[in-house]
Amino acid sequence: MDYGYWWGNGHTDASGGVILSVPNSKPELIEQIENYANSHTKSGCSTRQKEGCVQIRWHDSMLVEALKTFKQEGWSQKTPPQWVEYAPLDWQRALVRGYYDADGNTNTREGASYQA
Numbered sequence: 001m002d003y004g005y006w007w008g009n010g011h012t013d014a015s016g017g018v019i020l021s022v023p024n025s026k027p028e029l030i031e032q033i034e035n036y037a038n039s040h041t042k043s044g045c046s047t048r049q050k051e052g053c054v055q056i057r058w059h060d061s062m063l064v065e066a067l068k069t070f071k072q073e074g075w076s077q078k079t080p081p082q083w084v085e086y087a088p089l090d091w092q093r094a095l096v097r098g099y100y101d102a103d104g105n106t107n108t109r110e111g112a113s114y115q116a
Helices: 003-009 027-039 061-067 089-103
Strands: 010-012 017-023 046-050 053-059 071-073 077-079
Touching (some): 003 017, 003 089, 010 061, 017 027, 017 061
Antiparallel strands (some): 017 053, 071 077
């Protein structure tokens, strides 16, 4: 599971569901997430077509507990937990890479960009 992608484009629900929104323009990512979800839950995943994207949902209460450590701020902003600061640098890079895969690689307001 890519925590970084979830950080940028996902949420959880009260019933133990993990939900990721994936743009229709990324069919290979949709397939990758569906394969992951189907291999990590007995009930498989469900998909729902939305405008411009597919929402993929599966039940994984242990993963939801881990994802709850990301603090929700406002509509969809999530702050990573403090453990991220102490994680190995390759984990931190993967987290940031996943986030930018979900939300783009530039921030025009602050002039920041991410290079893999």
